[in-house]
């Protein structure tokens with residue numbers, strides 16, 4: 303096991319989120335060298351680390367699993383496929399044998415050195431004898447201090463790291479330096495998307511070749527057949543399809559990622575209505591499913607145009623996470639022209655044409671600033687997508703959602719927000735009843751600004767009707783906030 307660990311591996315090992323570990327680094331509790339922390343430093347800050355101590359991480363994983371990629375959860379179990387497990391165990395056994403051999407060689411070397419020093423201590427030269435004695439003393443004290451370092455806590459941590467390495471492989475992408483883990487039977491592509499990373503892909507089923515990337519270090523295993531043919535020259539260079547392979551060992555992969563909304567092409571996909579869920583008399587949640595071989599690629603917070611067979615069409619924000627481009631969620635309100643036919647005519651199995659993605663209401667790439675989300679009514683839809691994406695990325699230090707609505711029923715996914723707040727120490731949720739009248743809004747905003755008088759270091763995301771965006775922007779004029787840190791989405 304390496305004595306220096308990447309942040310994501312260290313976080314997983316001590317059972318905290320990566321953003322929690324980043325906080326420890328910012329406050330000077332933990333130090334890093336080339337982006338890594340040492341095992342001893344980690345144990346100093348988290349001395350109580352045990353095999354079972356994964357509570358926070360498990361809570362976060364549970365939320366991510368339940369809220370973010372429900373569909374994949376049924377397709378990918380936590381335990382890797384037996385073949386992958388065998389390959390990982392074989393690999394670790396090889397590593398163990400080679401480490402043991404190396405250790406044996408070093409022990410023999412030290413033994414020989416020891417003998418030579420003892421022999422030199424017998425010579426007549428007083429100065430040489432004194433140097434030899436000093437060297438002997440130094441060796442004894444080094445040996446003692448090393449045996450103190452390898453104490454029970456370190457052994458526990460090493461054992462835990464080995465178990466985690468069998469259960470999940472770590473992947474580092476270059477040049478972005480993004481990192482993620484591959485669990486269960488997920489492909490490299492699925493695991494990257496679940497971690498909120500916008501890896502290049504198209505069909506996700508081995509046909510288009512868009513997910514082709516170069517494995518620079520580590521071993522992969524094919525988990526599904528693919529029609530796309532990788533040339534012999536590319537094979538020699540280590541190119542593989544990310545949608546058809548999983549990891550046996552930790553990997554370093556050179557891969558293309560989308561960094562900006564313009565990096566994702568406009569797509570046309572015929573999806574089917576999977577479910578219709580009227581949550582209030584004014585709001586319907588529409589679940590669409592794309593064909594398995596043609597999923598929608600998008601950034602969280604973006605919108606699409608939905609074209610109904612009847613000829614009606616409307617723009618809707620995607621309320622789900624890009625980690626699952628097959629199962630899409632939309633919140634459709636009664637005051638929209640689309641709602642009547644949507645309510646009255648749509649049936650599960652019916653076709654809807656999706657055209658998108660569109661819009662730039664997205665999380666800035668690699669932002670770690672604390673974030674304030676303010677949604678009004680079903681402006682919650684794009685905010686939900688952003689939040690789920692932020693949970694998956696696990697890089698934002700702290701975030702607070704204020705959800706404003708004109709009556710109790712307006713918080714139509716209140717339980718979900720409360721569950722997030724319970725599970726994540728870094729997330730706060732405050733529902734506020736506020737009508738459109740000036741006094742009601744003034745009261746709502748004064749409670750927000752009281753808690754956040756200085757927003758200069760924040761990213762602020764607002765989503766709601768046009769009039770609401772205007773009011774919030776007017777309010778924000780009294781709070782210094784760089785324009786690049788303010789993001790807004792007007793909903794229909």
Ligand code: FES
Pocket residue numbers: 503504505506507508509510511512513514530543544545546
């Ligand atoms: S995404 Fe099309 S081949 Fe992998």
